[in-house]
Amino acid sequence: MLLSKLPSGMRYYLGAEARLRRSVEDTAMSVFEGWSYEEVLTPSVDYYALFEQGMGVMEAQSSFRLTDSDGRMLSLRPDVTSSVARVAATLLAESKRPLRLCYAAHVFRQQQQSHAEWRRENTQLGCELIGVGGSATDLEVLLLAAEILQRIGLGDSFCVTINDVGIFNGLVDELNLDDISRENLRRLIDTRDNTELAKSLEALPITASTRQSIAALTQLTGKRDVLEKAQSVLTNKVSLAAVNKLVELWNVIESLGLETAFEIDLADVSSLDYYTGLSFKVFVRGVGYRVGRGGRYDGLTANFGKAEPAIGFVLNLDSLVEVLGRTNASNGSNGRDVQTIAASELTNTFSDALSRRRNNKKIRIGSNE
Numbered sequence: 001m002l003l004s005k006l007p008s009g010m011r012y013y014l015g016a017e018a019r020l021r022r023s024v025e026d027t028a029m030s031v032f033e034g035w036s037y038e039e040v041l042t043p044s045v046d047y048y049a050l051f052e053q054g055m056g057v058m059e060a061q062s063s064f065r066l067t068d069s070d071g072r073m074l075s076l077r078p079d080v081t082s083s084v085a086r087v088a089a090t091l092l093a094e095s096k097r098p099l100r101l102c103y104a105a106h107v108f109r110q111q112q113q114s115h116a117e118w119r120r121e122n123t124q125l126g127c128e129l130i131g132v133g134g135s136a137t138d139l140e141v142l143l144l145a146a147e148i149l150q151r152i153g154l155g156d157s158f159c160v161t162i163n164d165v166g167i168f169n170g171l172v173d174e175l176n177l178d179d180i181s182r183e184n185l186r187r188l189i190d191t192r193d194n195t196e197l198a199k200s201l202e203a204l205p206i207t208a209s210t211r212q213s214i215a216a217l218t219q220l221t222g223k224r225d226v227l228e229k230a231q232s233v234l235t236n237k238v239s240l241a242a243v244n245k246l247v248e249l250w251n252v253i254e255s256l257g258l259e260t261a262f263e264i265d266l267a268d269v270s271s272l273d274y275y276t277g278l279s280f281k282v283f284v285r286g287v288g289y290r291v292g293r294g295g296r297y298d299g300l301t302a303n304f305g306k307a308e309p310a311i312g313f314v315l316n317l318d319s320l321v322e323v324l325g326r327t328n329a330s331n332g333s334n335g336r337d338v339q340t341i342a343a344s345e346l347t348n349t350f351s352d353a354l355s356r357r358r359n360n361k362k363i364r365i366g367s368n369e
Helices: 015-034 048-055 081-089 135-154 165-173 179-190 194-202 208-219 224-233 237-255 317-330 346-358
Strands: 045-047 065-067 073-076 099-108 121-130 158-164 262-265 278-284 292-296 310-316 338-341 362-365
Touching: 015 099, 015 121, 015 135, 015 317, 045 048, 048 073, 048 081, 081 099, 081 121, 081 310, 121 135, 121 317, 135 158, 135 237, 135 278, 135 292, 135 310, 135 317, 158 165, 158 237, 165 179, 165 208, 165 237, 179 194, 179 208, 194 208, 208 224, 224 237, 224 262, 237 262, 237 278, 278 310, 278 317, 310 317, 338 346, 346 362
Parallel strands: 158 262, 338 362
Antiparallel strands: 045 073, 065 073, 099 121, 121 310, 158 278, 278 292, 292 310
16 A cells, blocks of 8 residues: 555645744634634534535535444544534524524535535535524625635635526426436526527427526526526516515615625526525636535425524635645745744753744744844
């Protein structure tokens, strides 16, 4: 066995990169605290069935699995939201609502998510707001995510794309498709494969207006004009109600002067199974894949107790550090200057060292060479 190499999808973090990870994590947790979120630590190993119920079967299958001594299937934590939903419905069932919980936690995936997202161990910075619904909570988590990105130095390069899964669900529910056909339709919209999407829609016994509405989703990406066009194209009542919720949300985003940081993307329909309303993804210029995602999952806590409205998001610490590391390197940012203390008689050497450390100087014991 060649132990000088790591398993695929794993890596070390050293020196400046390790410090940057710590700094970003500390900043995020400070922002969570500023919005009155309490930290929660979840188990690294849990029952595999928990994640099947929380993430959906397809997502859960990417996890590392092992068998417990009693024969039950366990999993290395591939997701934190499922665990938080359970603790909200069990240990915190009698606690005052809303619950505001946050975390910085490692998650593990046996299968790499994509060629770009090659890591199989990631650190998620996230929060969950449980026990109250409405536009105010949707807006709260969006602004919280935006503040973290601004405070870590990505204020000019991030974009949060928002959607509501009710738009897609409303359109396809009236088609009475089987699970395979529904998933195929979702994949074609999400990848914006207009040619194959047109072929699939032609094969379905649906009206021309319904066909036009579904096909239009791949083109509805942008700012306010996207919502106005959606209102004119869509006829399904459930879909229109979801669009109207996004209009209400966008009105507030514009009133706060934050529209440059947000975008509408009605073709983004790749959300996890537990999303029930608003869904969003976070992108940063220089990273070819999302660095975060979130949304509303009002049905998840029912797996462990009573159903409650809930919304949350996660940011991928590893991806954030990757883009920040490139930015710092291009700016020549190396932190504080190091003061070298030449090694001599021990008492003198370390007396000098302690004096400089009391003044918060960065030091190194040894020669200048």
